Amino acid sequence: MATVELQNLSKIYEGGVKAVDNANISVQDKEFLVLVGPSGCGKTTTLRCIAGLEEITDGELTIDGKRMNDVAPKDRDIAMVFQNYALYPHMSVYENMAFGLKIRKYPRSEIETRVRDAAQILDIEELLERKPKALSGGQRQRVAVGRAIVRKPKVFLFDEPLSNLDAKLRVQMRAELASLHTRLQATMVYVTHDQVEAMTMGDRIVVMRDGVIQQIGTPLALYNTPVNRFVAGFIGSPPMNIMKVNLKESSGGLVVDDDGLQIDVAAVHQDRLRSHVGRDVLLGIRPEDLTYAEETRGGAIKASVDVVEPLGAETHVYLTVGSNTLIAKVAPDVDVRVGTEISLRPNMDRVHYFDVETEASLTQAAAATV
Ligand SMILES: Nc1ncnc2c1ncn2[C@@H]1O[C@H](COP(=O)(O)OP(=O)(O)OP(=O)(O)O)[C@@H](O)[C@H]1O
Ligand SMILES: [Mg+2]
Structure with a gap:
C-alpha cells in the first residue's frame, strides 16, 4: 500500500523562482501517474520534492498518510530513476544493482536473490558481469530500473527515463515499463515532456505549466474534455x-x-x-x-x-x-x-x-x- 499526497505544495528556489505553485495531487495506491508539461514547468522539481532531494517551501507531502516534509530521503522508501541513469562506470551491472542494498547492510544472500530476480524480470541476466560502457542505451536503462527494483520501494519515481533512447527503443521501453508496472503492482510517478508517452503509459496525467497544475485526468478525459487552450494544444498530435x-x-x-x-x-x-x-x-x-x-x-x-x-x-x-x-x-x-x-x-x-x-x-x- 502506497499513496502519495501533495497538499498545497510549493517550491521556491533561492533567487525567487517559484518552480511549483500550490500543487495538489493525490497519487493512488498502485497508480501510474504521469507528470507532463513543457521544459521548465516544474516536473523534476515536483519529483525531487517527493524524493526529498529538495526542501519543500510550503505545503504538505504525505506518503501513506504520514507527513514526509522533514523525513530524510533514505527513510522515505522511494527509488528514483534518472534521465542519465547515473550508473557507476567502474562497477559491473551486478555491483551497480547491488550497491544500494549493500550500503543498507542487507545480507549477501538476500542481495544475491534480489539482484537475480530483478535481472530476470528485466531480461538482463546475461549482462550481470559487464561494465556499463559495454552496454547499449536500452540495456543501461534497464540496469538503472533494476537498481530501483531491487530496493522494493513503496514508490518509484522516474524522471524522463527514456529520453536518451532512439525513437524505436523508446517505444519498446515504454511498453516494457508499462508491463513492469503491472507486474510489480507498485505506485509510480513518471515525468516526461512527451505527450505520447503520457497518453500511452499513464493511468492519469497531470498537465503542468509554469509551475501550475492545469488539469489532472485520465488520458481520454484530457483528450476529450480539456479545461483550457493549453491542455487542448498539449494533448493530441x-x-x-x-x-x-x-x-x-x-x-x-x-x-x-x-x-x-x-x-x-x-x-x-x-x-x-x-x-x-x-x-x-x-x-x-x-x-x-x-x-x-x-x-x-x-x-x-x-x-x-x-x-x-x-x-x-x-x-x-x-x-x-x-x-x-x-x-x-x-x-x-x-x-x-x-x-x-x-x-x-x-x-x-x-x-x-x-x-x-x-x-x-x-x-x-x-x-x-x-
Ligand atoms: N536549483 C535550482 N535553482 C534555481 N532555479 C531552479 C533550480 N532548478 C530548477 N530551477 C528552475 O525551476 C523551474 C522548474 O525547473 P524543473 O527542472 O523542475 O523543470 P522541468 O519541468 O523538469 O523541465 P525539463 O523538462 O527541462 O526537465 C525552471 O524555471 C528552472 O529554471
Ligand atoms: Mg526535468
Missing part, C-alpha cells in the same frame, strides 16, 4: 487547430463566423455559448475531426493546401483559411494537391470553444475545477 471566430445569432441558432466561413454551432454547445454572442471566441478543432468533403455547400471550411505529408496510414494536410492555418488528417487515398482549394467539414459536436482572454474552456463543465 498533431495539435488541435485554434481559430479566432465570431459568434453570431442566426434564425436557426448560433453560428461561428469568420472571413467567408459560416458554420452552425452544434446543439450540445448552444446553451453554454449564448452569453458570448456577438463576441470573438477561440474555436478548437482537432485535425482528426476535420473530414474531407467533396462539395463546398453548407457547414464546410474552404481551405487552400500548403503542404501535404503522406504518412502511409493517414495523410496530414497543412492549410490556410483566411488568416488562420490549419492541419487536417485525411485518409491516405484522398487526392489532395498543393496549391489547390479543398473543403473540410468539421465535426461540430466534437469541437471546443475557449475564452479569448482567459483561454478557459467555455463548453467543458470541468473548466470550473482548474
